[in-house]
Amino acid sequence: MELVLAGNQIQLNDQGYLTDFSQWTKEVGEAIAQQEGIALTDAHWKVIHYLQDQHKQDIPLSIRKIGKSNVVSIKEFYDLFPTGPLKISSKIAGIPKPASCI
Amino acid sequence: MKRLLILGAGTAGTMMANHLRPKLSVTDWEIVMVDQEETHYYQPGFLFLPFDIYTPEQVKKPIKSPLPRVVTLIQATIDKVVPESNEVWLQNGDHLHYDILIIATGTQIAPDEVEGMMGEGWQKDVFDFYTYEGSLALRDKLRTWNGGKLVVHISEMPIKCPVAPLEFAFLADSFFHHKGMRDHVEITFVTPLEGAFTKPKATEALNYLLEEKGVHIVGDFNIEHVDNEKRVIVDYAGKEVPYDLLVTVPPNMGSDMVERSGIGDEMNFIPTNKATLQSKVKENIFALGDATNLPASKAGSVAHFEAEILTENIMLFIEGQPLKESFDGHANCFIETGHNKALLIDFNYTQEPVEGVFPLPGVGPLSLLKESRVNHLGKMAFRWVYWHMLLKGRPIPFVSANMKEAGKILETIE
Known part of the structure; x- marks a missing residue:
């Protein structure tokens, strides 16, 4: 799968996650958000930048960790990215889907 | 006399003590461990206790029994680590100085x-x-x-x-x-x-x-x-x-003492370099096992592979040499599937579990990502291996700290 944006081909896996974080731009994030039916506000961007920062440091993410981070409460996280907040926000942020070892 | 202090005498801490004691001169280095527990539990056995597959006696030993003779075990609750003064404070009021600290306080x-x-x-x-x-x-x-x-x-x-x-x-x-x-x-x-x-x-x-x-x-x-x-x-x-x-x-979550020390992340795990196992807290503090924030599985096998690499890095640190960036996130886990069968998975930071045989390429006898009775026998035999080889820091034949690709079916997905 790929996303073509302003002539650039962005590689996605079959679930729509970026396979190469270095291809991410703000416009890519906005395009994925639009597909997910989310209009990005400053509050969304604050979460997305936090996730990307953690990802760059190889730090595994979880709902409770994010809830304790002072970036967003878990309730607000659900309001911003309804139903599956970590999955959807990760997709928009261009980082891998949360996964287990198998 | 210099002091190497290990916090936690569980799987990871015990393996470090057993690896390091023979390598460090007893006249130059004392090894001190702190743990509040009196019992060492074989934690994989907690999966079998509820189904009456194991008895309580099969999953516990006195905490001292797998430790080397020439270490001091202090049975006390840790208050906090004070990196500025290279000290660990205990809740009984004692202050322990250290030259090197290894944090192996696990997760709870x-x-x-x-x-x-x-x-x-x-x-x-x-x-x-x-x-x-x-x-x-x-x-x-x-x-x-x-x-x-x-x-x-x-x-x-x-x-x-x-x-x-x-x-x-x-x-x-x-x-x-x-x-x-x-x-x-x-x-x-x-x-x-x-x-x-x-x-x-x-x-x-x-x-x-x-x-x-x-x-x-x-x-x-x-x-x-x-x-x-x-x-x-x-x-x-x-x-x-x-x-x-x-x-x-x-x-x-990681140990409460991590929170009291102010050295952990939101879930009390220790920020740690994923390749060297040196903590990001201070250069003379190292961490391994479940206590770290590494993007690896929290599992005994991971602690086992980490222990081999951390031992090498502690020796390099003492000699003032650069640390090796060699931990690859290797994990190796049996998965019980019931009816006397099990799976085996072998993976690392970048390679997901795939099918194949283990540990000998082309031979096995264990099969990867596939149910078999032999895998189940492997899991059952592992309790003995844990007490007698793994904790003692003895190498498991044919199983290396870094993941091997031989014997695996690694076709690329396109």
Whole structure:
């Protein structure tokens, strides 16, 4: 799968996650958000930048960790990215889907 | 005399003591360990206790028994680490100076992080199996339970031994089948992830197990609270799953002493360099096992591989040499699937589990990502290996600290 944006081909896996974080731009994030039916506000961007920062440091993410981070409460996280907040926000942020070892 | 201080005498701490004692001169270096427990538990056995597969005696030994002779074990509760003065303060008021500190304080369950989890149903119809006490209480419950809705539940990742909850569901299927009451039990597996399997190869190879064993899956479920009265678990999106018997894995957090020290992340795990195992707290503080924030599985095998690499790096650190960036996230885990069969998985930071044979390429005898009776025998034999080889820091034949690609089917997915 790929996303073509302003002539650039962005590689996605079959679930729509970026396979190469270095291809991410703000416009890519906005395009994925639009597909997910989310209009990005400053509050969304604050979460997305936090996730990307953690990802760059190889730090595994979880709902409770994010809830304790002072970036967003878990309730607000659900309001911003309804139903599956970590999955959807990760997709928009261009980082891998949360996964287990198998 | 210099002092190497190890916090925690569990799997990781014990292995470090056994690796380092013969390497460090006894006239130059003393090794001191601190742990509040009196018992060393074989934690993989907590999965088997509830089903009466293991007895309590088979999963515990005195904490001192696997330790080398020439170490000092202080049985006390740690107050905090004070990196500025290279000290660890104990709750009894003692201050221990160190030259090198190894943090191996592991992870623990934090059921109080979920509202209602430790409510009136706790250890009546809500159980954990990540503690000795919880596992035994669940055994007593299962001996007399008449059936109904069994919900096996993961609160939050990361957890110790990420496959254990799924193994529990599979063993439960086998257990109730043999008791002749499988028809009276509905097994549901509830996870914050998308499903029971999240990696492409494992999903492809193992999805049949869920259908074969009649395990229903509820994914994307982030628990908000347990309603003890209605006997339902409720997630942040308002989704409910009813239970008669809830077997939950509460959120896992690092030790409280990490929080008191102010050296951990939001979940009290120690920020650690994923390749060298040096902490990001200070250069003379190292961490391994479940206590770190590494993107590796929290598992005994990971601690085992880390211990080999950390031993080398501690020796390099003492000699003033640069550390080796050699830990690759290697993990190797048996997965019990019930009916005397098991799977084996072998993976690292970048390579997901795939099919193949292990440990000898082309020979095995263990098969990767495939159910077999030999794998189950391997898991059963592992308890002996744990006490007599793993904890002692003796190398396991043919199993190296870094993951091997030989013997694996590694075709690229295109």
